[in-house]
Amino acid sequence: MEYTPYPEDIDFGKYWLILRRNWLPAGCSSLLIFMLFVLLAALQKPMYEAQGKLLFRKRDTSSTLLSERSDQIGVLETLNSQNNPIDTEAEIVRSIPVLESAIKAINLQDDGELVAAEDVAKNLSVKAIKGTDVLLVSYKSRDPKEAAIVVNQVIKSYTENNVLSNRTEATAAREFITKELPKTEAKLRNAEIKLRDFREDNGIVSLTDEAQAAVTTISELDNEIAKVKSELAGTNSQARSLQQKVGLNPAAAMSLNALSQSLAVQKAFDDLYQVESQLAAQRSRFSDSAPVVATLLEKRANLEAVLQNRITEVIGQQPLPKQINLQAGESEQKLIDDFVTAEVNRIKLGNQFQALVNFRNGYQQRANVLPRLEQKQQELTRQVEAAKLSYELLVKRLQEVQIAENQNLGNARLVAAAEVPLFPTASKKKVILLGGAVASSLMYIVVAFVWDLRDPTIKTTKEIREFFRYPWLGMIPLIKRKHSPAGQPEWENFAQILPTRETPHAAVSEAYRMLQSNLKFLKPDRSIRLLTVTSSVSKEGKSTISANLALTIAQIGKRVLLVDADLHHPAQHHIWQLLNDNGLSNVIVNQVEFEHCVKTVEPNLDVLPAGAIPPNPLALIDSKRMADLIQALAQKYDYVIFDTPPIVPVSDVLTLAKMTDGILLVVRPGEIDVSTAATAREFLTQSGQDVLGMVINGVTPMNEPDSYLNRVRTYHEDVNVNATKASFLPDWLTKLVTK
Secondary structure: OOOOOHHHHHHHHHHHHHHOHHHHHHHHHHHHHHHHHHHHOOOOOEEEEEEEEEEEEOOOOOOOOOOOOOOHOOOOOOOOOOOOOHHHHHHOOOOOHHHHHHHHHHHOEEOOOOOHHHHHHHHHEEOOOOOEEEEEEEEEEEHHHHHHHHHHHHHHHHHHHHHHHHHHHHHHHHHHHHHHHHHHHHHHHHHHHHHHHHHHHHHOOOHHHHHHHHHHHHHHHHHHHHHHHHHHHHHHHHHHHHHHHHHOHHHHHHHHHHHHHOOHHHHHHHHHHHHHHHHHHHHHHOOOOOHHHHHHHHHHHHHHHHHHHHHHHHOOOOOOOOOOOOOOOOOHHHHHHHHHHHHHHHHHHHHHHHHHHHHHHHHHHHHHHHHHHHHHHHHHHHHHHHHHHHHHHHHHHHHHHHHOOOOOOEEEEEEOOOOOOOOOOOOOOOHHHHHHHHHHHHHHHHHHHHHHHHOOOOHHHHHHHHHHHOOEEEEEOOOOOOOOOOOOOOOHHHHHHHHHHHHOOOOOHHOOOOOOOHHHOOOOOOOOOOOOOEEEOOOOHHHEEEHHHHHHHOOOOOOOOEEOOOOOOHHHHHHOOOOOOHHEEEEEOOOOHHHHHHHHEEOEEEEEOOOOOOOHHHHHHHOOOHHHHHHHHHHHHEEEEEEEOOOOOOOOHHHHHHOOEEEEEEEEOOOOOOOOOOOOHHHHHHHOOOEEEEEEEEEEEEHHOOOHHHHHHHHHHOOOOOOOOHHOOOOOHHHHHHH
8 A cells, every 4th residue: 555645735643743742742841831820820819900980071182272172172173083082191101100190199109218109100001991081090009099199190190281281272372372473464465465466557446247248349330340341342342334434433433522622723723724715826827936925925934833832732742633624514523522422431331440440449358368367366366365364264263272371171071089999909810810821832833843853763654654765564553561470481471472373353463454454455466475574673573573473474374474574583483382492504514304393383373493503604505505595485375475684783684585576565553753763764774675665563552543443443343342252142142143
């Protein structure tokens, strides 16, 4: 059966075995610790506890005099929302200054000296009563009167300190407000001046009304501009049409209209026209040198000069168009008049349109500036309001501080004074004993594990299987040895040495039969007939295992030879009560024939004792005569079992095992340590031995919670009980019961 370990498993059974295996040293240590705690509990003296109560309320102190809401004055507040202000006051009650003040007031002494505040704080308890604003102050002392006095004085010292602290805070607040009030007033005045100057510089009366008016005016101007624009378009069309008919530009038409309406110009033009007519008549009659013609020419020149002067007086220095006719007809004059009138209207409407556009642009620009002006005004207004609010708040707080400074109140008052306790408080003996139980349990565990670490032996079958990693073929339970009578050797207790013969229904006998079955099916491809039984060290029970295994195989009808090959410390002749005068050593050296040394001890079972102990056993084992003897025995018997010495002390077994089918390694928990087991395993590995498997001997089922031996033992105990009961019954009924 291969054992596969699982390192991730937590072996609680192993830990329990460690605790149970080392119960004596661990129990003594645990008992010692518990007795110390019992002694400590017995030395405890009775303690008395006095209690007093403080009620907290809103307080008018400077801690809240600068708050924004007057209805929050005096509220106990915290910096952190997770903190409780009552807990803060509890720490103040426990503070060293308050305790020192109380100690001095009541002259609390110990050995003629004042008690230290730290010592008082150890026995002083200050805690809030859940769901209330009440603080419970308690003090423990061996003197009940002292306990009550200390509690009352601590409460008194705290309330006095609280009142003094409140008044000090109020004074500091008043001085601060008095200092800050002029500065705040100056800030308010400067803010108001800035707001006034801003309104004057920007011509602001009411930005809201102005914005509404601007929107209305711009809308009306847009309507008026649209109307004028429409009229201007009609007038422009009319003027262009008249201009085409008149053939004059607007300036010439207006000049001609002005000249036609000037009587002086018309009078001069008429005179010049008459002279021109006379000059034309005279030139037809006379030459230009004639006096009449010369006079008319001179008169014409004078009239032209007069006409030009009068024209200049009417239209200025602008040149007169050549195509102008100062003597236009009536229809032509009417067209000119209409053209001039249309041009005048056009100019008038154009000027009106431009004036409206400019007026609207002015309003639009003002409207665009209004948001920025409003923002600036709001900023200045906020500054004024903030400064005004700060000023008014400081004035109000100054009045409240002056009232608080003159009051003699605190934020806590006494609800219930401490009274002298009549009975002591609950003793700590139970707690001490419980702590002693816990400490002793921990000590038990620590000592058990430390004690176990001191023992290097392999203690359980699981550890053996994990260490050797050989197939385990059987576990032989431990048989508790009974003391033999005086003078009687231990070997004569056959019930202990040969349980397979003396107690065939016991669990140990079944374990040997299980070992025999496992050996039979261990190698399906070949039969195992020559078997070497050994162990790492002595006292592991290899001789007992060899004897019982041989007897178990013989009981199933096989011829078995048990050879005591331990030529150092033979034991088989003791187990079977034989003489050891002749044996294996004598046969090897040809002193005695094999048939004269072998003894039949049970049906189908022969035993060959070790014989005389030679000076060099290895020389006999590692000889050709030994090899020939083994071959001869293999032909004569079905099974040959060699009981050999341990592996570590001597090397005989390694030589002998090469001549057999394999080694059966016997290991006993608690007999072999790790280093010896490692040496034995290394010897077996280096010599290339064929280790068939292990037999774990001397297993205590109670120490192996995962062992199947518990169930086997219980089963066979029931069988033995039934067999005992059946002995009083008839044979046929006995067979039925035992079956």
